[in-house]
Amino acid sequence: MIQQILFIAVFLGASLYAIKNFSKIRRNILLGREKVIEGDVPQRFKNMALVAFGQKKMFKNMIPAVLHLFIYVAFLFTQIELIEIILDGATGKHRIFAAMLGGLYTFIISFIEILSVLAFVATVIFLWRRNLLKVPRLVKSEMTGWPTLDANLILFFEIILLIGIFTMNGADTVLQSIDPVHYPDTGSLAVSSWLGPMLFDGFSQSTLVMIERSGWWLHLAMVLLFLNYLPFSKHLHIMLAFPNVYYSSLKPRGEMENMPSIMNEVKSMMGLTEEDPNTDMSAELPEFGANDVMGLHWKNVLDAYSCTECGRCTDACPANATGKKLSPRKIMMDVRDRAEEIGNHLDAKNENHKKDTSLALTAGNFQDGKNLFSYITDEELFACTTCNACVEECPVTIDPLDIIMQLRRYRILTDAAGPAEWLPMFTSIENSGSVWQVPDARDAWAKDLEL
Amino acid sequence: MGNVKTMAEMAAEGQKPEIVFWVGCAGSFDARAQKVTRAFAKILSEVGISFAILGSEESCTGDPARRAGNEFVFQMTALQNIEMLNMYQVKKMVTACPHCFNTIKNEYPALGGTYEIVHHTQLLQELINEGKLKVDGGAFKGKKITYHDSCFLGRVNGVYNAPREVLTSLDADLHELKRSKTKGLCCGAGGAQMFKEDEPGDKRINVERIEEILDTDAEIVAANCPFCITMLGDGIKAKEKQDNVMVYDISELIVQSNNW
Known part of the structure; x- marks a missing residue:
């Protein structure tokens, strides 16, 4: 009974705290400007099934794909055991599914155990790849400090969680032979039926009960810890990968988002449309492009929160490969860090962060003297060749290029900054319709061509 | 005229x-x-x-x-x-x-x-398939040719096969680069980089690409983009290999092959 009360208290407490932090993330994502993303729902579900659920894009790189798959499938199936733990915890019963499912239970738990062993091996290999082998994309400069600790903590938590499962199941199999009334027969489990006796044979019943309970609580505690760790971690991708793929653009990759405001203005300049008499000419000049999270659209921010910092984008980036500062992964990390910063400032309700002190502090009425350019330099932005390698690589269809282009637009159009060498190109296109200022006629190449 | x-x-x-x-x-x-x-x-x-x-x-x-x-x-x-x-x-x-x-x-x-x-x-490719364009491959028979995917034809628009099929008609010894198709490495010109100096770094992107091309020992690099052709040509000159490797657009190879 005490255990039940304790379980319900811990479970509800942890869940409520998680909900609070997840709603903050939702709020931070929606700091991004509105953009209606709709259409072709079947295609979107198909993409989600293939890319997020089926991990299709991971399999371009076989070794990490298979190792990742072990952990992912183990995670998915362990949910069955987790549901049982929750039901047991709430009702005070023990292994509630065992009696209900019989032989099927043995099969399911054995399957989970085999997957858990594979996941354990994969986790150890991941720790090795990151810390000893130092796979280049995992140790680039933007990974220094918290991102590397975050990655290692996730792997460490996973190992503890798996130890919890095997402690619980192992002690349970031994207890089944001592006290079959309280410990229902699970059948012969693939791993625990030999691991349990190997570790725990000869222990007294009370010690075994304690070990079993420790494993059970450890598993539960790690799950709840993980749940509450996600909002602060790159590991959030296990949830956000799904909506992120669902909402990913279905347009051709080569199409940059059109800017109807500029298009219409240019059209009216060129006399292609009637001047709208309702246009308020005194209206403040709009800003073009984005200089902060509020200028990006919400899917860009969702992209940032879905990024698990695997670095496939940066690894494929030609600018990064040749020693330039640009790293698409860093762009994504910067957007998330900045969204977090704004979110935290909004929560702190500091008067100093109001643009207009007579109004309430909201995302629209916010200033802290910083923006995305406090994180991302021109040197990074202007190194991009728009080659789309980062977009192609991302296993969860993040589009770093879209963000880079919006920031460029801001630097060029709103700040009138950017590389000076581009000015002659802009002027030349504007004045002579060519990227180069040349005296020749456009068809000079054809003048002496006899076909 | x-x-x-x-x-x-x-x-x-x-x-x-x-x-x-x-x-x-x-x-x-x-x-x-x-x-x-x-x-x-x-x-x-x-x-x-x-x-x-x-x-x-x-x-x-x-x-x-x-x-x-x-x-x-x-x-x-x-x-x-x-x-x-x-x-x-x-x-x-x-x-x-x-x-x-x-x-x-x-x-x-x-x-x-x-x-x-x-x-x-x-x-x-369409003209070759329809039999309207006949390619006399003799000039390139056995020559080692490699192909550089441009980002905007390849990765951005997914056109990988058409240029390769045209090259196959040359009867040459076609070698793929290590980074090709979806993994093709940019020449360094896109995103208006063509019109500015590189940002500070260890090397130019076209040099990185040329090193990969030189590794294949190909005599000819076939390309499909005028900016790639400039970039690859500059890279070859930077490596002083202009006597060993030539960069051509696929259409130029057809014209040479047919002696037009």
């Missing part, structure tokens, strides 16, 4: 071409790319396709301005082009520039310009 006709000339004669050849700025003005333009015009003429260029009525598609962040300049030049193309009621175009190809194909529709446009390697 040459006998390539412009749309204006054709319209004045009450004619309509089968296809409009969108030449682009590089193809019009860059000395190296002009050779590609002439080679492709030659092929069109040899296979008997009636085509017209737009001549002085053609402007930059706006790709480098848009990707540099200057949406105003992009809209100005793009809307001007669309107005002109719509006036001539242009339906079908071909271009030897993957940047022009991408912008007209994917970005002009949102501005009111919808046309069927193919990249010249796609048209060449």
Whole structure:
């Protein structure tokens, strides 16, 4: 009974705290400007099934794909055991599914155990790849400090969680032979039926009960810890990968988002449309492009929160490969860090962060003297060749290029900054319709061509 | 005087071409790319396709301005082009520039310009498949050729096979680069990098690409983009290998092969 009360208290407490932090993330994502993303729902579900659920894009790189798959499938199936733990915890019963499912239970738990062993091996290999082998994309400069600790903590938590499962199941199999009334027969489990006796044979019943309970609580505690760790971690991708793929653009990759405001203005300049008499000419000049999270659209921010910092984008980036500062992964990390910063400032309700002190502090009425350019330099932005390698690589269809282009637009159009060498190109296109200022006629190449 | 006709000339004669050849700025003005333009015009003429260029009525598609962040300049030049193309009621175009190809194909529709446009390697493949273009592969038999995917034809528009199939018709010894197709490495020119100095770094992107190309021991690099051709050519010169490796557009290889 005490255990039940304790379980319900811990479970509800942890869940409520998680909900609070997840709603903050939702709020931070929606700091991004509105953009209606709709259409072709079947295609979107198909993409989600293939890319997020089926991990299709991971399999371009076989070794990490298979190792990742072990952990992912183990995670998915362990949910069955987790549901049982929750039901047991709430009702005070023990292994509630065992009696209900019989032989099927043995099969399911054995399957989970085999997957858990594979996941354990994969986790150890991941720790090795990151810390000893130092796979280049995992140790680039933007990974220094918290991102590397975050990655290692996730792997460490996973190992503890798996130890919890095997402690619980192992002690349970031994207890089944001592006290079959309280410990229902699970059948012969693939791993625990030999691991349990190997570790725990000869222990007294009370010690075994304690070990079993420790494993059970450890598993539960790690799950709840993980749940509450996600909002602060790159590991959030296990949830956000799904909506992120669902909402990913279905347009051709080569199409940059059109800017109807500029298009219409240019059209009216060129006399292609009637001047709208309702246009308020005194209206403040709009800003073009984005200089902060509020200028990006919400899917860009969702992209940032879905990024698990695997670095496939940066690894494929030609600018990064040749020693330039640009790293698409860093762009994504910067957007998330900045969204977090704004979110935290909004929560702190500091008067100093109001643009207009007579109004309430909201995302629209916010200033802290910083923006995305406090994180991302021109040197990074202007190194991009728009080659789309980062977009192609991302296993969860993040589009770093879209963000880079919006920031460029801001630097060029709103700040009138950017590389000076581009000015002659802009002027030349504007004045002579060519990227180069040349005296020749456009068809000079054809003048002496006899076909 | 040459006998390539412009749309204006054709319209004045009450004619309509089968296809409009969108030449682009590089193809019009860059000395190296002009050779590609002439080679492709030659092929069109040899296979008997009636085509017209737009001549002085053609402007930059706006790709480098848009990707540099200057949406105003992009809209100005793009809307001007669309107005002109719509006036001539242009339906079908071909271009030897993957940047022009991408912008007209994917970005002009949102501005009111919808046309069927193919990249010249796609048209060449089509002509070969239909038996209209016969390639006499003798000149390249056994020669080691490698192929560089441009980002805007390959990764951005998913055209990987057409250029490869055209190259196969040359009967050459075709070698893939280590980074090819979806993993193809950029030449370094896209995103308006062509028009500025590199940001500080360890090496130029085209040099990185050339090193990979030199590893194949190929005598010829086939390309499909005027900017790639410039970048790869510069890289080869930087490595002082201009006597060992030549960069050609796929259409130039066809012309050489057929001795046109």
